[in-house]
Amino acid sequence: MCVKVSEESYSHEVVVGDRKIVTSASVFGILRQQLAKNIGIKRIKGFLFHYGWEMGAKIASEVVQTESSLENLIKHGPILHIKNGHIRGIKHECSYELDEQRRIHSFFSSGTWIDSYEAEEHIKHLGVSNGPVCHTLSGFASGFMTTIFGEPLLSREISCVGKGDSECRWVMKPKKEWEKELQDEHELDYYNETPIVKELELTYDQLLDQKNVVTHLANFQNKLTEEIINGSDLQTLTAMVYKMIQIPIIVEDTLHRTITYSGLSKEQFLDYRDDMEVYLQETRLSTKSLLPFRKKVIKTSIQERLITPILLQKEVIGYCSLLYDEMENHHHEEDYLFLDRFANAASLILLNEKTKVETFERMKGNFLEQIVEGRLSTxxxxxxxxxxxxxLKQKYYLSVVEYKKNQRSIEDDFLLQEQIFETTFQYFNEKKHNILVGHRDGNMVLLITNETIQKKAIYEVIKEYLDYLLKKFPQSHFKCGISQLEDDISQASRCYEEATIALRLAVKKHVVPFQSLGIVGVLINSKNISGIKLIAEQELGPLYNMTDPKILELLKTLYSFLLNGGKLEQTMSDLSLSMSGLRHRISRIESLLEKDLRDSDEMHQLLLIIKSLIAVGELTLD
Incomplete structure (x- = not known):
């Protein structure tokens, strides 16, 4: 079978204006469904409104060519609604006043759409909505009325069958009135929505910008990686970053001390630094933390800073900042991406430097251990x-530092040891004191040459160091013994023994030089340990029992009493005893020793014996 359509079947009528296309409402329902699927249910609101607007405006522009009466045009709009199949009926009331220039003085219109095709198709294909769905009808009415009046008029649906209401009711007002009424809502956003084509163009431009940023960022990251692999220092890296992003940059430690900077003259740097000092002093009163743990923008009278921390092993070790005269001229969200990557690179460089320093310091510590053990020739x-x-040709001191932390586990003890070791060499490096630091018998050992501390007394140097440790580790306890000044490095073992003896006698004082021990030091230095034990056994009698806890308590009481020169009040305070309890203990001690503790000679001899026992490690009274 063959079927042919002849040319006579074609329409030869000339189309005047736009060609009319007849279709069913269900087709628009399917279109609505596909739009919701592809651009989202929220996005179709603006799309359909503008579609209806263009349709209403086009029809109005055709009608005004044959009809000039506003009253007739207003009546004609709903008729066109019905003819186009949008609705089956309408109730409409419109009141308006025009001024002498035929501009709207007042306008209000309201009505009801009967059997809206949009509501029906929306429910059929998408279900009941949370809000009005007659967007094409609203757009049509708005476009038609705006065109015939020549001023923006917007229709807003206030109830809709598509969201479960009994009828589709709407209100129309001038756009400026809606803007005042809905200024705190987002209802008007879709009226002003950018056409999809324009929006796609804008999106493309944004994606292109983002692509350029990502490309630049990737190139930036590659440059950073190359510099790190090549072993560049932080100053070189900072200069490279400034060259790439053309924004001054500064790197500081946690105390706001400058590590390096780039992109600033010395005068500018000093001005910015001083200005930041003022800012920190002012904010220090109101905030606990000087600078942030995460990114922050700081604005002062002459500068704006975008700051991010440098993190190393989950701790803030410094800060990177970009400096601006006016941040408004920059995209600081993009700048932060570069700053954040620079901060990561800086942390790697600082970690590398830290590792090198720690390795060198540990090597020095091992060297010190060999010196003390006498395993090396002079x-x-x-x-x-x-x-x-x-x-090591210079005269030197050896110091032994003991550190204790209450209720610590083995892991805590190891961590504390590592932290104190790191803090120690950092402290002396900052003071430009080149010393040897190591560990021995669970304590820290320091070898400090007399030339290093120059004219400063070793006691003051060590005291300042222990005060610093107490601030860094407030939950720990520190005490230190210091050897005598020695000029022969081969005598380091003896110096270590002197410092250890002084450490054992550091009871009421945190720092005890061996030189301050007097006759005790001489006794111990002479190696007369057996003699000391023999005298202690004779003089202390029943109290010379290191295994009985009760006897040790009496010895501790006696030692404190002797150290305080026989003052009961001070001894009572040191031992946290009542006066009656202390008197009872003193009386029992005198009874056991068969000695009068008010006799100054007896007191001095007993104190010397107990100190000697502590110095040789025979007795521990902590």
Whole structure:
């Protein structure tokens, strides 16, 4: 079978204006469904409104060519609604006043759409909505009325069958009135929505910008990685970053001390630094933290800073800042991406430097241990010392530091040891004191040359150091013993023994030089340990029992009483005893010793014996 359509079946009528296309409402329902699927249910609101607007405006522009009466035009709009199949009926009331220039003085219109095709199709394809759905009808009415009046008029649906209401009711007002009424809502956003084509163009431009940023960022990251691999220092890296982003940059430690900077003259840097000092002093009173743990913008009278921390092993070790005269001229969200990556690179460089320093310091600590143990000859010690930067031909002190933390586990003890070790060499490095630091018998050992501390007394140097440790580790307890000044490095073992003896006698004082021990030091230094024990056994009698806890309590009471020169009030305070309890203990001690503790000679001899026992490690009264 063959079927042919002849040319006579074609329409040869000339189309005047736009060609009319007849279709069913269900087709628009399917279109609505597909739009919701592809651009989202929220986005179709503006799309359909503008579609209806363009349709209403086009029809109105055709009608005004044959009809000039506003009253007739207003009546004609609903008729066109019905003819186009949008609705089956309408109730409409419109009141308006025009001024002498035929501009709207007042306008209000309201009505009801009967059997809206949009509501019916929306429910059929998408279900009941949370809000009005007659967007095409609202757009049609708005476009038609705006065109015939020549001023923006907007229709807003206030009830809709599509969201479960009994009827579709709407209100129309001038756009400026809606703007005042709905100024705190987002209802008017879709009226002014950008056409999809324009929006796609804008989106493309934004994606292109983002692509350029990502490309630049990737290039930036590659440059940073190359510099780190090549072993560049932080100053070189900072200069490279400034060259790439053309924004001044500064790197500081946690105390706001400058590590390096780039993109600023020395005068500018000093001005910015001083200005920041003022800012920190002012804010220090109202905030606990000087600078942030995460990114922050700080604005002062002459500068704006975008700041991000440098994190190393979950701790803030410094800050990177971009400096602006006026941040408004910059996209600081994009700048932050570069700053954040620079901060990560800076943390890697600082970690590398930290690792190198720690490795070197641990090597020096191992060297110190070999010196104290006497495993190296004098010449070898002096020659190796040159590589550490310490002149071991000079006179020196050995200090032994004991540190304790209440209720610590083995893990806590190890962590505390590492933290104190790191803090120690950082402290002396900042003071430009090149020393040897190591561990021995659970304590910290420091070798400090007299040349390093110059004219400062060793006691003051160590006291300041212990005060610093107490601030850094307030839950810990520190005490230190200091050897005598020695000029022969081969005698380091004896100096270590002197410092250890002084440490054992650091009871009421945190720092005890061996030189301050007097006759006790002489006794111990002479190695007369057996003699000391024999005298202690004779003089202390029943109290010379190191295994009985009750006897040890009496010895502790006696030692405190003797240290305080026989003052009961001070001893009572030191031991947290009542006066009656202390008197009872003193009376029992005198009874056991068969001695009068008010006799100054007896007191001095007993104190010397107990100190000697503590110094040789025979007795511990902490």
């Amino acid at each position: 010449n070898e010690i002096i020659n190796r010392g040159k590589y550490t930067g310490v002149d």
